[in-house]
Amino acid sequence: MKPSHALAALLVLPLAIGEGEVQISTPAGPFATFHHGEGDRVPFLWPVLGPGGVEVTRAFPMEVGRGGESSDHPHHTSLWFAHGDVNGHDFWHDRDGARIAPAGEAEVVEEDGSVRVASRHRWITGKGVGLLEEARTMTFLDLEAGRAIDLDLRLTALEDVTFGDTKEGTFALRLHPALRPKGDVARGTAMNSEGDRAIWGKRARWVDYWGPVPHAGEDHVLGVAVLDHPENLRHPTWWHARDYGLVGANPFGIHDFERKPKGTGDHALAKGETLRLRYRVLLHDGPGTPAGLERHWRDWAGVKPDAEPAGEGGGH
Numbered sequence: 001m002k003p004s005h006a007l008a009a010l011l012v013l014p015l016a017i018g019e020g021e022v023q024i025s026t027p028a029g030p031f032a033t034f035h036h037g038e039g040d041r042v043p044f045l046w047p048v049l050g051p052g053g054v055e056v057t058r059a060f061p062m063e064v065g066r067g068g069e070s071s072d073h074p075h076h077t078s079l080w081f082a083h084g085d086v087n088g089h090d091f092w093h094d095r096d097g098a099r100i101a102p103a104g105e106a107e108v109v110e111e112d113g114s115v116r117v118a119s120r121h122r123w124i125t126g127k128g129v130g131l132l133e134e135a136r137t138m139t140f141l142d143l144e145a146g147r148a149i150d151l152d153l154r155l156t157a158l159e160d161v162t163f164g165d166t167k168e169g170t171f172a173l174r175l176h177p178a179l180r181p182k183g184d185v186a187r188g189t190a191m192n193s194e195g196d197r198a199i200w201g202k203r204a205r206w207v208d209y210w211g212p213v214p215h216a217g218e219d220h221v222l223g224v225a226v227l228d229h230p231e232n233l234r235h236p237t238w239w240h241a242r243d244y245g246l247v248g249a250n251p252f253g254i255h256d257f258e259r260k261p262k263g264t265g266d267h268a269l270a271k272g273e274t275l276r277l278r279y280r281v282l283l284h285d286g287p288g289t290p291a292g293l294e295r296h297w298r299d300w301a302g303v304k305p306d307a308e309p310a311g312e313g314g315g316h
Helices: 254-258 290-301
Strands: 013-018 021-026 029-035 044-048 079-083 099-102 107-111 114-124 130-143 146-157 161-163 169-174 189-192 206-215 218-228 246-250 267-269 274-285
Touching: 021 114, 029 130, 079 146, 146 267, 169 218, 169 274, 206 290, 218 246, 218 290, 267 274, 274 290
Parallel strands: none
Antiparallel strands: 013 021, 021 029, 029 044, 044 079, 079 169, 099 114, 107 114, 114 130, 130 146, 146 274, 161 267, 169 246, 189 206, 206 218, 218 274
16 A cells, blocks of 8 residues: 555545535546435445545445346445434434435535535434534545545534434445455455454454456556545444445444344433544545554544554543
8 A cells, every 4th residue: 555644746626516526536536426415314435435536335225237236125225314313313324314414515615625514413313403503524635545535523412412322323435345254255354453354243444345446448456445544432342334335333232243232232312412423435445454553543533653553532
């Protein structure tokens, strides 16, 4: 992998801003589109394109009929953030009418060779009750190590809320079928910061999926790494990361991941309290290497090379 810190010569620029949609592009081509309209059940990014303009997430359900794609789990919308139990309401699945609604238009700022998209959302139950106010900042970067998306999520309780202990969540991607380890067109490899290849339900600072993805008649080897910030709740997080292509960072689902008593992973916020979570998605050219990804995580997280990685992260 290339060094993680230096900006590439190409700057990331906003291509277009429409109602409920922001398109981000580099001079080399599209990067990602942010969907956050009234008709979207949750805000999400799709498509998401890595180095060389290669799509790295599944197109379904936004687009139906792509070759090699399965139609399972229609709530897996490319790259999104939601949770399956907030005061008993399911924002992960499309079941009980709960949704994460826009609270105004997104603001886009260009600075230092990056684009920052700031948006606000309200987590609303099927009966119209607001539980959380979400302030989201996404920063799109073109680095020597690849393309990166930094997410800073601040969830403020509008009433007393509990994030329930369930594996169904939370910050997630559904990868291109070629990047998954198992499936009809699967050619991917998964690993985490602890050296595991079987990564579901395990704690780690980062996870990485990489492999050859067909694009423009050729195979393009690239990877998708997801990094957990050391100040996040219960860092290093658990990973709801499946061999069929789901990659989810989930600090709540301890019951499912470790077979501990139900409710062990509950996390309560009193009215007015805020939970902050930060993640980086790195879209890197070529295969990932443990040493390279660890260097990148430390550089992004501000952890010195000779420092011991932190244990449990902060709560609020």
